[in-house]
Amino acid sequence: MDVTIAWRCRACSSEDARLERRVRAWMATRGWDAEATTTMTAPGYVPLGSIDAVTKETLDWGRKDRTDEERVAAFADAGVATCLKAVDEETTREIREATERFVERVERRFEESFGDIVYGRDRFAFREIGSRGGERFDALVDLELEEWATLRALARDDAPWRALVDALMPNGWNVHVSVVYSRPGAKNQEWHADGRHLDVECDVRTGCGHAPPYGVCVFMPLIDLSRETGFTQFFMRSHKTSKLIGFGDASLILRLSFDGILDAGQSVAYDYRLLHRGMANDSLANRPVLQFLYTAPAYRETKNYGTRSLWSSQ
Numbered sequence: 001m002d003v004t005i006a007w008r009c010r011a012c013s014s015e016d017a018r019l020e021r022r023v024r025a026w027m028a029t030r031g032w033d034a035e036a037t038t039t040m041t042a043p044g045y046v047p048l049g050s051i052d053a054v055t056k057e058t059l060d061w062g063r064k065d066r067t068d069e070e071r072v073a074a075f076a077d078a079g080v081a082t083c084l085k086a087v088d089e090e091t092t093r094e095i096r097e098a099t100e101r102f103v104e105r106v107e108r109r110f111e112e113s114f115g116d117i118v119y120g121r122d123r124f125a126f127r128e129i130g131s132r133g134g135e136r137f138d139a140l141v142d143l144e145l146e147e148w149a150t151l152r153a154l155a156r157d158d159a160p161w162r163a164l165v166d167a168l169m170p171n172g173w174n175v176h177v178s179v180v181y182s183r184p185g186a187k188n189q190e191w192h193a194d195g196r197h198l199d200v201e202c203d204v205r206t207g208c209g210h211a212p213p214y215g216v217c218v219f220m221p222l223i224d225l226s227r228e229t230g231f232t233q234f235f236m237r238s239h240k241t242s243k244l245i246g247f248g249d250a251s252l253i254l255r256l257s258f259d260g261i262l263d264a265g266q267s268v269a270y271d272y273r274l275l276h277r278g279m280a281n282d283s284l285a286n287r288p289v290l291q292f293l294y295t296a297p298a299y300r301e302t303k304n305y306g307t308r309s310l311w312s313s314q
């Protein structure tokens with residue numbers, strides 16, 4: 001007799017082990033001594049990577065062997081590109097110092113006015129800052145303030161990734177900047193996409209036809225990243241369909257995971273719909289990363305922050 005069990009699960013090895021345990025227990029209750037085979041099917045398009053290694057160099061937007069059209073096509077396919085032309089050291093240092101002062105101010109405010117929130121443990125969402133789980137935070141920068149003049153000029157005019165953003169969003173863009181920082185002890189994040197799918201997704205059979213990006217996010221680390229400090233890991237091609245949400249762990253076996261280990265001032269740009277996750281910070285120092293979110297003029301971000309102001313009763 002053949003028995004088929006349908007099991008909706010996430011694509012990760014712990015699910016496989018859980019399924020095996022369940023099937024064995026189920027068979028034992030019936031006194032069966034039978035063989036079982038696991039066959040996996042996916043609910044949508046499953047991209048497959050190449051055996052050739054993908055590196056920050058092969059993903060570089062500035063590669064000289066590509067035309068602008070080929071760069072846009074490569075980004076549309078991978079959903080991610082690096083910008084290895086770094087922001088100069090002086091500018092990076094100046095912004096890092098402003099960021100450190102900013103983070104100190106935010107943390108002091110929590111200590112003084114929000115004693116009921118355990119910073120680094122509790123989840124919270126204010127208008128200006130949200131926790132991203134455990135020791136990871138995302139604090140919005142007010143670019144209009146004088147203290148951020150250098151960062152404002154970088155975000156709007158001087159960034160080495162400016163050509164990339166202009167090419168991907170030819171109808172114009174708005175930019176918002178935040179500081180994403182992970183303190184020592186921050187754990188691996190869950191795979192997630194920052195932005196939802198708002199338009200056409202790819203054809204299930206070909207993986208083609210998804211809408212162009214309405215948002216492009218750029219991460220620029222303010223320190224040199226390593227496996228110890230942690231980095232952002234990306235699931236290439238996952239921006240083409242919402243059906244891969246929940247399947248982040250499959251990126252490694254599909255040979256589509258890219259580790260964004262960059263030097264300070266270098267950057268990585270990704271489609272706002274792309275799955276990614278921040279990796280653990282096993283070092284002794286904070287890992288501050290600037291997040292530049294470029295969005296189509298009509299787009300309004302609602303998801304990532306709260307409504308109550310951190311500074312409201314001051």
Ligand SMILES: O=C(O)CCC(=O)C(=O)O
Nearest residue numbers: 132180231232277278279
């Ligand atoms: O910590 C990182 O490198 C990325 C964080 C991130 O993706 C997020 O908070 O949405």
